Each structure stands twice: as structure tokens, then as C-alpha cells.
Amino acid sequence: MRYLWWLVRCQPWRVLRGSLLGTAWMIGLSARPYLIARAVDDGLRTGDTRALALWVAAIVVAGVGLSYLGIMRHRTMTFIREDAKARSAEVLLRHLSRIGAVLPRRVGAGEVSTIGGSDIDWTAQVLTLTGPGVGAVVAYGVIAVVLWSISPMLAFCVLVGVPVVGLVVGPLLRRLERAESVYRRQQGALTARSGDIVAGLRVLAGVGGRDLFARRYAARSQELRAEGYRVGAVNSWIDAATVAIPGLFLAAVVWLTARMAVTGDVTIGELVAVYGYVATLIVPVWFLLEGSHQLIRGRVAARRIADLLNVTPDDVGGPGRRWPDSTPEARRPEARRPGSVPEARRPPGPAAPDGPADLHDPVTGLTVRAGSLTGVAVNDPATAVALADRLGRYVVSGVTWGGVPLRDVALDEVRARILVADHDSYLFAGTLRDILGAGADDDDERIGAALRTASAQDVVDALPAGLDTPIDARARTLSGGQRQRLRLARALHREPEVLILIDPTSAVDAHTEARIAERLRTARAGRTTVLIATSPLLLGRADLVAHVSAGRVTGTGSHTDLFDSDPAYRHLVARGSEEAYR
Amino acid sequence: MSRLPVADRATVRRALRDMISRHRRAVGVVLALHSAAAVAGLAPPWLLGTIVDRVAAGAGVATVDRLALAIAGCVLVSALLSRYAQYAGHRFGERAVAELREQFVSRTLGLPVSVVERAGSGDLATRSSVDVSTVGSTVRDVVPTIVIATVQLTLLFGAVFLLHPLLGLAALAGLPSIVAVTRWYLRRASSAYLTEGAAAAELTETLTTTAEGARTVEALRLADERVRHGTTRVTLVWRARRATLALRTVFFSVVEASYPLPVAMVLLVGGYLLARDMVSLGAVVAAALYLQQAIDPLDRLLQWTEQAQRGFASYARVLGVGMVPPEPPGTTASSPGERLVVRGARFSYSDGPDVLHGIDLEVQPGERLAVVGPSGAGKSTLARLLAGIDAPRQGVVSIGGCPVTDLDPAERRRRIALVTQEHHVFIGSVRDNLSFAAPDASDDQMRAALATVGADWFAALPDDLDTPLGDGARQLGAAEAQQLALARLVLADPHTLILDEATAALDPSTARRTERALAAVLSGRTVIAIAHRLNTAHDADRVAVLADGRITEIGSHDELVAAGGAYAALWRSWHTRVDER
Structure with missing residues (x-):
């Protein structure tokens, strides 16, 4: 966690800009349903051509503005993530090159490649929370206020309903991911096999056995296909559920609003707008659910990076292991745990022989x-x-x-x-x-x-x-x-x-x-x-x-x-x- | 290095058409189900439009209840249909991908070794890992997404046309800018993303290799150099990411700014038509909602197009492997004799200068011939000609009077085995690693073969012949792996063995153990040993000295020492004192 915080503190202004843009963009998303509703109510229904033209122009302008906000948000967030990745990579690299001979005994090469490949990415991904994450909370509030002004009862249903839908669908998607990951693992094993065949091609050419390998591979491939069928059967149900549940919720909201329209509690334009708001609200709620998942994964990844940074060289006696204080990891509190006293502070030992010696x-x-x-x-x-x-x-x-x-x-x-x-x-x-x-x-x-x-x-x-x-x-x-x-x-x-x-x-x-x-x-x-x-x-x-x-x-x-x-x-x-x- | 071929666009298209027509029925079912699901998905906005109309006309609560229920029904039907559509699509994808990878592997296995070596195994390895899985995920994930999005878009825009043709035309107004920017983007995206991926992979590799070579980093004091190297990689990644970001900036801002255009046009045209009573208010509202709804599939379609394009490129590389003519089947099924004869053999690697200049050599059955000479003299090339991996450019290499390259490859490998310093332990059990050399061998024969080569480590394995080896399972050391390879030879029982510095990559004591194992394999066979240790030469029946692609001396060890040539000089420096005694 401290490591994540360090990554954020390294780029305060960029993070602030990301939060602002994320918020503005997310709120902007709800502008279109509002504008369409106004165009329907003020322009189409009344037959007022000028009002219609005005609102349509607003829709186009809002679209351009939104696309600007969207892309700036994306750019800022990309820079934030890339900055974090670059920083992690450099810190790791500096550390790895100074640990020396002891490293292979302490950490497997496979582990380093996982940390260098995916953990750095996962850690950086968490920083997304600083932009759209903040934006999602604010946007949720803004839509709540707007809905409240239409009808408190509706607002209550929607504001509670959307997160509930999210909470129902979220775990389903996790499950989907898990089923997929089993399949991917098998697929990875199969890919490893074909790589194995390619690597051993010369051996096979030397003593024969090609047919046998082709048959063996085909058998494995068919197993994977069968597993794929199983995964597909489950996944397609989950997929259908993730579409049906929000759809049904939307139908319920429409039903509620339409009844209110019949009694005149809301206008027809507002009926259309509510439909739009519900669809829009999915975005911030989604970001928050996704964000919490990213945070969990990112913390695990960040801990692994921090653990690697805490690996210290072996004590081979004597002074003189230079441990430059200028590198970022030295500034990080974790690097200075008690027990890992920087060796440079030890008193200098006897001088080495000046010239060649036995x-x-x-x-x-x-x-x-x-x-x-x-x-x-x-x-x-x-x-x-x-x-x-x-x-x-x-x-x-x-x-x-x-x-x-x-x-x-x-x-x-x-x-x-x-x-x-x-x-x-x-x-x-x-x-x-x-x-x-x-x-x-x-x-x-x-x-x-x-x-x-x-x-x-x-x-x-x-x-x-x-x-x-x-x-x-x-x-x-x-x-x-x-x-x-x-x-x-x-x-x-x-x-x-x-x-x-x-x-x-x-x-x-x-x-x-x-x-x-x-x-x-x-x-x-x-x-x-x-x-x-x-x-x-x-x-x-x-x-x-x-x-x-x-x-x-x-x-x-x-x-x-x-x-x-x-x-x-x-x-x-x-x-x-x-x-x-x- | 001549790279493996890549299929051209026409070939890829033909292969795709073949694949679809092979699974004609499945594809038809998938499309029909998706269309039905999308139609059911279109109903809710239309029903909402109806609600708007009815409420405006003063309809009661009962009508609203009925229509709202209909919306819920449509959502359910649509979800059900799309479930079955997806499942059918998924099965089709799995089948197609399985077919594809199996075909790839069987073609790879049929490649002539010389082609693979010249192309470098890296290219083939990339194709087998990256390209096959890219095509796999394209067929499995990307194509269905694109199919669904296309079906939905067609139906959504079709629905707007149905509401009123003029509304439909208005809806199309927002599309030209999207099409234009997409074309612009697709022309640049693939190569930019590939560069980005390669740069990221290099950075990861820098980290991994720095960790792997940590001792060397410390010994040679390479820390600063490694950091500098890595910093360059970080900069390259950053630059590549900026390049793709620039592409996305243009693409997404134009696309997103274009999304409201169809809605805006429909509202304007709708207002005009409404004023002339040509459409109802509900129809305009429904059209606007349809178009609002179209943004999602359009977005998905655009985002995945680039992936599809990459899948297409990978498919071209996968198909390219199939374009290499497979190893020709021999014209002769079995070799009549065992006498190896080389006559006037010349050889050059792909139009380069000759590496061998007219080699004449005869090896009698059961003879042991050692070939020595400085590196680069052509020893390994000669070994490859003898094993029939390459054919001489001029002259002939024959066994029992029959050119080795005319022999059926499988038969040839069974009779003449080439053992190099390369050894490879296949992922699988010990049995898997042995049985392919002799499919009929019994378990006892395999154990006996392992005992023959002195593989005493085998006794300690937990699951006997079923112990898994390689990749995450038990890793064999170099000597153990070489012993396994030798046990394979014992089982394959070839009459002629060509050893190309089989123990050179091992450290001396391991090499000694392996040589002892080797001795067990050699007995009773014709052996041609490319040697860098002179004691191997000393033990042979005859020694051939190869220099600059020519045999400069040939004869028994004693004859050559007596002749006082280059071999004798070398031998003396090896055994100084003994000679003087």
C-alpha cells in the first residue's frame, strides 16, 4: 500500500488533473439523455423548431466536448499508469543489478519475470482509481441530485437498484474470469507443448517419432476443445444473465416512470431522460466495482514488488558494499527496515595490497x-x-x-x-x-x-x-x-x-x-x-x-x-x- | 537466413472461406440465433416509444403495465436466444481453433529440418506460440463480438429505416467521419501495437535476464551497464506507448465526437417530419433511442477491428508454414546395405561459397571413424550430409549403394542417427521421452536401455517410467538429458551413428560420464565421430583430418602420427611426455 502511495505522490499534479477530467467526463455522460429529453419536450412535442434546433446543436456541441474530455482523461490516465510502470521498472532494475550473486538463490527467475511483466502492470492499473474512480463517485452524486429533482421515489429506486444490479452481476463476471483462467492455463500448457515440439524438432529429425508427437498433440488439443465446450456452456449462461439482469431492472424503472407519467407526476421528456440516466449510471457504478477488484489485485502485486525490493545482498564480510542512497528505493521506508543497516556505514577495513600480490x-x-x-x-x-x-x-x-x-x-x-x-x-x-x-x-x-x-x-x-x-x-x-x-x-x-x-x-x-x-x-x-x-x-x-x-x-x-x-x-x-x- | 513464407491475402481469404464452408451449418445457426436475439433486443426502445405515444394520447395504467411487461419479456427472450447463439458460436470457434492448431503442428512436424534451421527456430517458435494463440483468440473471442455487433448494428439501423426511410438516411449522416477515421487508424494501428508489445517484452526480458545473470553482473561489475540498458528500454516503451496513444487520441476523439451526430440528425429530420405529420412523436423518440443504443455495438466493433486485423496477419503467418513443401518421401523404402560412401561431395549453404570441396570417403560397416579438424573446417556440415539432412550440391552420399536422400526419411532416421550436443527433454513422462524412438519397446526394454547408458538417476525417480519431466516437473541436468537421448538411441537401434561433438557442451567430468554411457551405445555399430578431444580420435579405427572443407589426412592413429603431419603435431602437444618416453 505504501508503495502504491509512493507511486501516486511522484506525480501529484497529473493525478489531480486526472481526477478533475475523470469527474467532468463522467458527469458529461449524463448530459446527453438530459439534452435529448429537452429536445423531445421543448422542441418535438411543442413543434417549436427554434428550440429543437437549439437543443440539437447543444447535443452536437456536448458530444464534441465530451469526446474532448474523454480523450484528455484517457491521455492523462495513460500517462499516470505509464509513469508508474516506468518508475517501478527502473526501481526494480536498479535493485536487481545491485543485489548480485545471491539473487538467483533467493528469487526464482520465473518470479522476476512475473513481477517484471504483470505485477508492474497490475500495480499501475490501480492508479486508474485516482481518475475515473474519483469521477465515478462524484458522477453518482450528481445523477442522484438530478433524479431527486424529478421524483424522490424514483431516485431512491434507481440509486439503490443500480448498485444492487452491479453487486449481483459483478461476482458472476468474476466467476466467468475464473472459468476462463482454467481454460487459459490448459491452453498455455498446450502452447508450451507445441513450443516443445518446435524446440525438439531437430531431435525428432535425428531419431524419428514425428507421427507419435502429432497424434499426442492432437489428443491434447481435443481435450482442450472439450474443456472449451464446457466453459462455453457455463459462460454463455453467465453472459446472458449479465445482459438480462440490468435489462430487467431497466424495464422495471420504465414501468414505474411510465405509471408516474400517466398520473402526470413526470413529463414524457423526463420519462425518456430517466431511461437514459439509468443507462448512464451503469458506467460509474461499473467503474467502482471494477476499481475495487483492481485494488485487491494491485495490492497483491505491489506487495510482491516491495518484497523483491527488500531482498538484500548476502553478507560476505567486510565493508564496501556500495548501496547508493540516491536510488528511489533507498528513500522508500521499506528499504530501511531494521536489520538491513546500509553497509556503507561500516568502518573501512585494512587496505588491500597496492599492487599485484599472492x-x-x-x-x-x-x-x-x-x-x-x-x-x-x-x-x-x-x-x-x-x-x-x-x-x-x-x-x-x-x-x-x-x-x-x-x-x-x-x-x-x-x-x-x-x-x-x-x-x-x-x-x-x-x-x-x-x-x-x-x-x-x-x-x-x-x-x-x-x-x-x-x-x-x-x-x-x-x-x-x-x-x-x-x-x-x-x-x-x-x-x-x-x-x-x-x-x-x-x-x-x-x-x-x-x-x-x-x-x-x-x-x-x-x-x-x-x-x-x-x-x-x-x-x-x-x-x-x-x-x-x-x-x-x-x-x-x-x-x-x-x-x-x-x-x-x-x-x-x-x-x-x-x-x-x-x-x-x-x-x-x-x-x-x-x-x-x- | 531465409525466413519461412507468409501466406498472401488471397490465400488467407481462401482458407477462411474453406473454414466457413466446412462448418456451413454451424455458421448458419449462429447467425440466425444472433439475429433473432438482436431483433428481440430492439423491441424495448420501440415499446418505450409506444408507451410515450399512448401516454401522450392519454392511455391508462393498464396499457402501461402491459407494455412494460412486454419489455421485460423481450429482455428475457433476447437473453435466452443470445445464450444459445453464443454457445453455438463458441463451439464453432473451439472446433475451428482445434483444427487449426492441430494442422499447424502436423505441418510443423513435416517440415524438412534444413528449412527450419535456415529460418531459425525462433521464427517458428513465435508462430507456434504467439500467432497460433492470436488466431485462436481471434476466432474464439473477437469474431463472435464482431459478428454480434454487426448484426445488432444492421438491425438497429434497419429498424430506424423501417420507422421512416428519411429517418434512416438521417441516421447514416454521422457515419462517414467514423468510416474515414477508422480506415486511417487501421492502416497504422497494428504495427504500432506490435512495436509497443515488443518493447514491453524487451523490458521484461531485461529485468528477467538481469536477475538470471546476477552473479555475472556482480563479477563483471555490469550493474551500471544493466541500469543504462534498462533505462533505454524504459524510454523505448514510453515512446512506443506515446505513439499508440497519439493514434488513439485522433481515433477516439473523432469517433466519439461523431456518435451524437446520427441522434442529432434524426431529431432534426424528425422535427421536420413531425411538423408535417409524416411520423409520430413515438417513432422519433424510438429512432433516437435506437441510435443511442447503437453507440455500444459500434464502439465494440471499432475497438475489436484492430484485433481482427492482427488475427488476420497472424493467420497469414500460420498458413505460411503450410506453404513450405514437406520433406519429400523417399523413393526407396529400405536400405540394402550399410556401407557409407561419399564421392566428390561439394556443399554450400544457400548460394554461399562451398563449405566442402569434393569429399571422398568410405566407411565400412562396423568401422569407427573419427573426424577432427579446426572449427569452421566443415565437420558438422559433413555430418549433416552423412545423416541425409542436407543433400550435396555435387557428388553423392550413399549407403549400401543407395543415395541417402532417396531413402524414406523415417527409415533413414531409424538406420542412421545423428547425435549432436543439442539435447532436448520433451514435456512428458520418461516413457514419452523414450517411446517415440521405438514405439514397440516394452517397459523392460526401456529400463534396460536406461541401465545400458548408466542413467542411475532413473532408479531414484518417484514414478518409474511415468515420472513427468521438463517444464515445471523434474528438470534433468545436461548429462542426464544426454543419457536419456542415448537411451533413446539404444532403443532405436540404428546401424550407423554420427556423433557431432555430442559431449562438447558438457563440463569435463560430466562429459566423462556421458562418454562412458556413449561407449555402451557404440558397440556393434558403424560410428562416425566428429571429435574435439583427441583421445576419441586415438580410440578410433581411422582418423580423418578435415581442414578448409577438404580431407587432408586419413588413416589410423598410428599411421598419422608416424606421417608427421598436422595431426601428429597436435597429438604431441597433447601427450608431450608420453611420446618422449
Whole structure:
């Protein structure tokens, strides 16, 4: 609720204008029945041509005025909703990009896409209440006064009757929506199936089975059709009821008014006008019912947005998580719950080493010499990932950097100087240039150098517009090997002081791998690079190789030394082919 | 990339006519019922007009009671009729949509793989999701609304004509401006709304991917970049929304300003006619009320026209899939032998330069051939030619003396299986995921196949073969998915296997497990393995080195190492120390 209120407060004048226009438009709706009634009474019945012409002119002018009010209301309300959506999207985006590595563990990607897609819309939709919602209340009052002047008894019937009709019909419509939503869910599942078939088309082409899938899909489709029949049978009754109930109410009002006309209590023109008012009154009443429903849904949506905004980064120890106070969420009270003390206020820790320094991991006993290319052969991938997490400070650990505990160094500085390039790091959508050089304004020359080192020039050359070719998120159109080389090029392009690469060439053919190993050595000469891999082509180029087995370093030396002296190492890097070779 | 075709307007119209004539009776019933319902719905204003006349003539309460009761009766009859009309329409819509989507899927399944690959599966995926459901909701929801509105409008204006032809003509006076502005709007609306939808989807995707790649955002310090990227998307959405809003501003203000015109004209003309006693006061009142009543269906008609137009465009794309000639049935039903022979095969992708320059290759039944070479050398292309997915531009690829592309596709897939690094777990049970490769396989055979490839995770599944997989159910990891694919192969039992870097996308330890599973599948079959790991090459009977679309070296591992060519150099760098020993 507070979040909704914040969205309103961000645009006070626009909201005020929306309320005024909404009110004016809604009242204007009742002008036409009144004018038609006057034209009938004063013009047609009396045969007064001038009065008729006058009232008809008024009808036309009122129509133009009403259309102006209507469109201005629509424009203002659209701007209000769009402003709210844009604001929500920006706040969310800022927050999402700062939470960091912990996010996927706390919130599912599906949830973010629901929040980003529909919740933002639902929240914005609530703001409609500020315009037509306010207008509806006022219009209802105005029509009440007019009706009262015709006949208090009629006014009473209409003013109570219309909301009652609304309350009867409203739940019916909800029910309709529910029945539809079951159908839509099934339909979504069916669509997912046809998408599944499209996605697996190549597999089906590889081993066959097309007929079976066509039959299976057809069976599901027929089930959906049967469900559609059921929904249709119910829905058509509900639909008929929603038309019949207001219609019958209108008939009752006409009957009541006509009897009063017979006794002379109302004029014939007023009889026609009452008919019109009742029809017009449906609009504000409808808005109010719809609005209350929107409010319920919008509050749920707003709460989910607020919950996401309250997700805080993990405590990975130490100071220096910058949490800029300038972003809107920091101004929102929810963001400052007790317990989530802005970390920037913690006292600064000991200074990080000024220049390149050794990294030491007490868990495995691994020491990474500054300025060298260190190979780490780990037999268990989970150990490898945990090691990289410790060296890159994604978890709290006892790793030291030039003797300083890494957990005490400002996190921003760690991120800036030590880069862990994951095996499956994410590739965002954008042009290839964006993907590789994101964040840095830079020339193609450095990008070209990184591409060359990663042996990924052919990936760029094969694309229709080279570096300017747009690529999907996750680069799904590229092969596994191409993606891997782009990830490597991206990491190299950053030129971090310490680069930790995890299996950077596992999906690349041996020729290319050999080339990458060679170039990597040259490109990173003099800088600290950790190569966590089991490929002899890569390890053979390292200055020093550490063999980690069962979580501890069991041997260090050059690749050739280890290969000779350590059978477990030999077995690991030769990937079991050694026996065959003997 | 050559996109999939889109049907032209004439084809779409013909398809629509076919659909209607197939359901001729249903369509007739729906129209008749809706017309009847609309006629009953016309009575209340007319009855109100009668009340006005009678009361003006000094009629009593009894007349009013009777007429008011008649109004209520008409409302009920109209509601009943429209219920049945809607139900009939709904059934027709459901049937038509079901037909349409089933046809789409069966056509999609009949598409030649090469066409799909060249068009990119994204296009087809959009058609199968967005377009099919757009056409579906158009047929199911939009068309009925339009039909009802049209019937109501026809009858309302017809009724005004019946009251007096001159009143009818006057009523039409307000329409030209509406027609003109609608045409103007429709010409621009669809593309503007599509742009808006695409922009909104991109913004959502930016949010979602930022969340998915949160660790990468932190590692590469991309936060500012992501915010900048997102802000651009927000601006684009805002701009697209403004564009559609501008269209609506013009459209709705003209349309709404035009709504009172028919009423005004009828009142003016009515006054003139009334003065000459050509119509009754009641008739003029009824005509005015009819026209007031016509605003609602007119509004609905105009609002949904744009949707209908979009449905039409989607239908054109759905039909377009059917215009691709389906995969030709082979001329030969079964292959006489198993010997794979390639003679002078050249190949190029759609008029591009040749990727393969005259490949000559013979693979004996039961032989294991490894193909190695740098990326871009044409290894995958060769695999596709061998599997018969593409036909060589020149030369021939034959199995047992019969060109592979002449084989019946179903038969060919059963005999020569292509295994790539792509694996896909279909939505459905484990059984669903296996049975399509061998429809006759028993449950025990399936379990045995899973055991053969070392899929030990299977034992832990709660519902055995009936455990649902994929999309919201149990997600398989890459290695598990690849094992499932291999179990499928065991069941399909092809005599020839073509492995195109089947384990390349897996991390090394997973790859190792998968390779062990693979070994179980390979025994007793002809295997052509495109390899990037040299130990695979080492284990093969023969190794072919492919470079720049040519086979530069071929022979057993030992022969090639002894020959001292490119392969030998690579092998030495792989196994430095061992070689020197």
C-alpha cells in the first residue's frame, strides 16, 4: 500500500488533473439523455423548431466536448499508469543489478519475470482509481441530485437498484474470469507443448517419432476443445444473465416512470431522460466495482514488488558494499527496515595490497603467485567451483591477499581487481560489441585483441554484421564452443589484475584449444592468472600447476613434472585414454 | 537466413472461406440465433416509444403495465436466444481453433529440418506460440463480438429505416467521419501495437535476464551497464506507448465526437417530419433511442477491428508454414546395405561459397571413424550430409549403394542417427521421452536401455517410467538429458551413428560420464565421430583430418602420427611426455 502511495505522490499534479477530467467526463455522460429529453419536450412535442434546433446543436456541441474530455482523461490516465510502470521498472532494475550473486538463490527467475511483466502492470492499473474512480463517485452524486429533482421515489429506486444490479452481476463476471483462467492455463500448457515440439524438432529429425508427437498433440488439443465446450456452456449462461439482469431492472424503472407519467407526476421528456440516466449510471457504478477488484489485485502485486525490493545482498564480510542512497528505493521506508543497516556505514577495513600480490587459500593450501600463470587441476568440479568462490570472495573464507585477509578488503575493490570467469557466466542480449566491451567505452582494437586471444575471431566473422550483430540472451543461436570463446574474450577484455578462469576451453576442439593456450600465455604475461582445468593443452602452458585431490593440494610443479611423477594427475589430465595408449 | 513464407491475402481469404464452408451449418445457426436475439433486443426502445405515444394520447395504467411487461419479456427472450447463439458460436470457434492448431503442428512436424534451421527456430517458435494463440483468440473471442455487433448494428439501423426511410438516411449522416477515421487508424494501428508489445517484452526480458545473470553482473561489475540498458528500454516503451496513444487520441476523439451526430440528425429530420405529420412523436423518440443504443455495438466493433486485423496477419503467418513443401518421401523404402560412401561431395549453404570441396570417403560397416579438424573446417556440415539432412550440391552420399536422400526419411532416421550436443527433454513422462524412438519397446526394454547408458538417476525417480519431466516437473541436468537421448538411441537401434561433438557442451567430468554411457551405445555399430578431444580420435579405427572443407589426412592413429603431419603435431602437444618416453 505504501508503495502504491509512493507511486501516486511522484506525480501529484497529473493525478489531480486526472481526477478533475475523470469527474467532468463522467458527469458529461449524463448530459446527453438530459439534452435529448429537452429536445423531445421543448422542441418535438411543442413543434417549436427554434428550440429543437437549439437543443440539437447543444447535443452536437456536448458530444464534441465530451469526446474532448474523454480523450484528455484517457491521455492523462495513460500517462499516470505509464509513469508508474516506468518508475517501478527502473526501481526494480536498479535493485536487481545491485543485489548480485545471491539473487538467483533467493528469487526464482520465473518470479522476476512475473513481477517484471504483470505485477508492474497490475500495480499501475490501480492508479486508474485516482481518475475515473474519483469521477465515478462524484458522477453518482450528481445523477442522484438530478433524479431527486424529478421524483424522490424514483431516485431512491434507481440509486439503490443500480448498485444492487452491479453487486449481483459483478461476482458472476468474476466467476466467468475464473472459468476462463482454467481454460487459459490448459491452453498455455498446450502452447508450451507445441513450443516443445518446435524446440525438439531437430531431435525428432535425428531419431524419428514425428507421427507419435502429432497424434499426442492432437489428443491434447481435443481435450482442450472439450474443456472449451464446457466453459462455453457455463459462460454463455453467465453472459446472458449479465445482459438480462440490468435489462430487467431497466424495464422495471420504465414501468414505474411510465405509471408516474400517466398520473402526470413526470413529463414524457423526463420519462425518456430517466431511461437514459439509468443507462448512464451503469458506467460509474461499473467503474467502482471494477476499481475495487483492481485494488485487491494491485495490492497483491505491489506487495510482491516491495518484497523483491527488500531482498538484500548476502553478507560476505567486510565493508564496501556500495548501496547508493540516491536510488528511489533507498528513500522508500521499506528499504530501511531494521536489520538491513546500509553497509556503507561500516568502518573501512585494512587496505588491500597496492599492487599485484599472492593469493593464498588455506582450505586447499593453494598459493597463487602474483604475476604468474597458475594451473589448477581439480578432480572434482564442485571443489573447483568452491575454490573459485573463495578466491573471488563470493563466500566468507580465510583466503589472504598479500597477507591481508580477503574478507576485510572493500568488496568493490575485490570485484574491480579479481575476476572469476565462470564456466557458465551469463551472456546478456545486445550487440556483440556490447557483450564483449559492456561498460567500457572502448575501441575495437582492444576487443579485437581479446577476440584473437580467445581464438573467437571466426565467431565474429561468421555473423552478418560482425561486432554489430545483435545476439539473444544466453547467445542461444551460437554453439557451445562459440559461446565459451566469447565468454573468455569478455573476461580477457576486462584485463583484471587477477583472472580466475574455470574450464575456459572444455567445449573447444583440440586445435583451437592449443591455439588459445598459447595466446593466453602471451596476453596475460606478467599478470596473475589462475587456470582451473584438466586439459593437458592448457596446463602444459602454465608456469606452475597445482594438483588438487580430495580437497587439498597434493602436488605442485610444471605440467611435465607432475605428469611424470604423479600417476593420479596423469590419469586426470589424460582422461582415461592412457590405458589405451599403453 | 531465409525466413519461412507468409501466406498472401488471397490465400488467407481462401482458407477462411474453406473454414466457413466446412462448418456451413454451424455458421448458419449462429447467425440466425444472433439475429433473432438482436431483433428481440430492439423491441424495448420501440415499446418505450409506444408507451410515450399512448401516454401522450392519454392511455391508462393498464396499457402501461402491459407494455412494460412486454419489455421485460423481450429482455428475457433476447437473453435466452443470445445464450444459445453464443454457445453455438463458441463451439464453432473451439472446433475451428482445434483444427487449426492441430494442422499447424502436423505441418510443423513435416517440415524438412534444413528449412527450419535456415529460418531459425525462433521464427517458428513465435508462430507456434504467439500467432497460433492470436488466431485462436481471434476466432474464439473477437469474431463472435464482431459478428454480434454487426448484426445488432444492421438491425438497429434497419429498424430506424423501417420507422421512416428519411429517418434512416438521417441516421447514416454521422457515419462517414467514423468510416474515414477508422480506415486511417487501421492502416497504422497494428504495427504500432506490435512495436509497443515488443518493447514491453524487451523490458521484461531485461529485468528477467538481469536477475538470471546476477552473479555475472556482480563479477563483471555490469550493474551500471544493466541500469543504462534498462533505462533505454524504459524510454523505448514510453515512446512506443506515446505513439499508440497519439493514434488513439485522433481515433477516439473523432469517433466519439461523431456518435451524437446520427441522434442529432434524426431529431432534426424528425422535427421536420413531425411538423408535417409524416411520423409520430413515438417513432422519433424510438429512432433516437435506437441510435443511442447503437453507440455500444459500434464502439465494440471499432475497438475489436484492430484485433481482427492482427488475427488476420497472424493467420497469414500460420498458413505460411503450410506453404513450405514437406520433406519429400523417399523413393526407396529400405536400405540394402550399410556401407557409407561419399564421392566428390561439394556443399554450400544457400548460394554461399562451398563449405566442402569434393569429399571422398568410405566407411565400412562396423568401422569407427573419427573426424577432427579446426572449427569452421566443415565437420558438422559433413555430418549433416552423412545423416541425409542436407543433400550435396555435387557428388553423392550413399549407403549400401543407395543415395541417402532417396531413402524414406523415417527409415533413414531409424538406420542412421545423428547425435549432436543439442539435447532436448520433451514435456512428458520418461516413457514419452523414450517411446517415440521405438514405439514397440516394452517397459523392460526401456529400463534396460536406461541401465545400458548408466542413467542411475532413473532408479531414484518417484514414478518409474511415468515420472513427468521438463517444464515445471523434474528438470534433468545436461548429462542426464544426454543419457536419456542415448537411451533413446539404444532403443532405436540404428546401424550407423554420427556423433557431432555430442559431449562438447558438457563440463569435463560430466562429459566423462556421458562418454562412458556413449561407449555402451557404440558397440556393434558403424560410428562416425566428429571429435574435439583427441583421445576419441586415438580410440578410433581411422582418423580423418578435415581442414578448409577438404580431407587432408586419413588413416589410423598410428599411421598419422608416424606421417608427421598436422595431426601428429597436435597429438604431441597433447601427450608431450608420453611420446618422449
